[in-house]
Amino acid sequence: MSELRFSLADVAGVRLAVSPVNETVMSMWALADPVRYPVHLPWIDRARVTLRRPEVATRVRPLTELTWRGCPLPDFLTPAARPNVEMAEQLDQIAATPPAVVVRDLMATTPRRPLSPFGLALLADPRGLLPQLVDAVRVWYDEAIAPDWPRMRALLDADVTYRAAQLAESGAGRFFGQLHPSLRWLGDRLVSDDPFERDFDLRGRGLALNPTVFTDRRVLWNLLEDSLPAGAYPVRAVGTLWEAATPPPGDPLARVLGPGRAALLHLLDSAVTTTDLARLTGMSAGNVSQHLTALHAAGLVARCRVGRHVLYRNTDVGAALLRAPRGV
Template sequence: MRVSELRFSLADVAGVRLAVSPANETVMSMWALASPVYYAVHLPWIDRARVTLRRPEVAARVRPLVELTRPHCWLPDFLTPAARPNVEMAEQLDQIAATPPDVVVRDLLATTPRRPLGAFGRALLTDPRGLLPQVVDAVRVWYDEAIAPDWPQMRALLDADVAYRAAQLAEGGAGQFFEQLHPSLRWHGDRVVSDDPFERDFDLRGRGLALNPGVFTDRRVLWNLLEDSLPAGVYPVRAVGTLWETAATPPGDPLARVIGPGRAALLHLLETAVTTTDLARLARMSAGNVSQHLTALHAAGLVSRSRQGRHVLYRNTDAAKVLLRASRGG
């Protein structure tokens, strides 16, 4: 079995951090579009995105991104910058735009062992300073057209995962955290060993490690390709199968008849930890209505709440899970 190893110092262990990366989701979504069979869970999004990409004005501007995200090939590291907590898309676009030309060339060449670059990739190699703005524009357009309409739902799922993993890290330490992060990872004293066909060996060199949950990361943890890039990894987000479920309660839901459709809708969404703001987006309710419903559900012992940094997260209690199973006939 092929593996990659990431070697940690004490400073690297202390520098493990979790964040959500809109740029990663925008770039990696292209893989789902190119290989829908492998990303069947995202078919509702894929169907809409394909219609968007067929629009001539979108297709022309997004083509550089399409060419740089070749299926079954590495991504150039500069396209997936390491994210920090609460980073916004505009800031990550600025990071990509600020990539030095020699780094663009280095990252592109590193992606070629399995498959040569296409026409735009070869042109970018010869004129990285002149053509990088087209790459940035392609990422921006694809985010605006294909990701932004669904970003509230994606963000809610990703934020919930970050909160869950942060609690694991705080409670169990780095070794237990990595062992539980994904079945392909193992903690061996001072290093993470990762099942990985690309066989990389990295010394983090005190730079820490940025980790992002990924909606469009389906099978394993993806690491930055080059050791000289900022250390970063993307792991599959939990509960991705719930992402495209409608926020409405199921037709004829008996639970809605007992506690009301609004509160029932929230319970259906609270199988992972979610903030009030993200619940309002997902349920298409005002924040005030969501807050009132949560207060009632919490008083009834159906939801729990916990604080993670600046956020208060709500989640179903065991009693709510029993009600949901009963209402679904389970």
């Protein structure tokens, strides 16, 4: 069990953001243990084909060795993400990691599992071999993550928007209580039911929270005295990630509403923005907006404004329409 101690400044400093590096690095867990990640089998099948290409396998090997089944991650490899951070910026951040920090973070993983051959080599020469690791992360992102990144990003952005609204409306206690079943808010500290046994004072630095599609069972903490504290938590609705953004074949709703509006209705079981829906469906933002206006006028979709964002979600009528048996 871990405890994170908060001041008022820390509560005010909680922020949510998407981390491209987290998805790239943690995706290796799904590749190594597909039985644990059945929801990602469509991606795993494609990724395995990619990794069998010799030119990819050779360049990605440093990352593979540091993230293979059961390997705890060195903290420098998953830096806290700030809002709107891009992959290139995070790669630069990893590349700038001081050698002493690389050594410290690698050594912190050894009580649970010995280092791999590349891990041992990196421990001996962090300055010389860190560029190889950064290149491995970049190549894996380009080859295995980037083709599906718009789909992943839409799901992650929708979660950030939803959680930010929840935090603003409900406060820290309810927010953390609903973030994950393993978390409990006790007034001035967050208790995490995990095996890590950390007792950490945020000391006014706040906390970065990053949703991820490849974390399944608990919140993973990156808690260091010399970097921004962070937690990676399982994203909502991950089961919809690899669903086709089209109505099921022969769906009568598509014949009545049109395929575009039917597709949107199928995706609106959680609150999302027009931008999110455009990424998921491949439609233009203008087309999505037109369809949503029609669905809203028909009472099938509700909308609300949260800060700069307008969120859309099925009404009870829209949800009932999706659940209604066909042919009755």
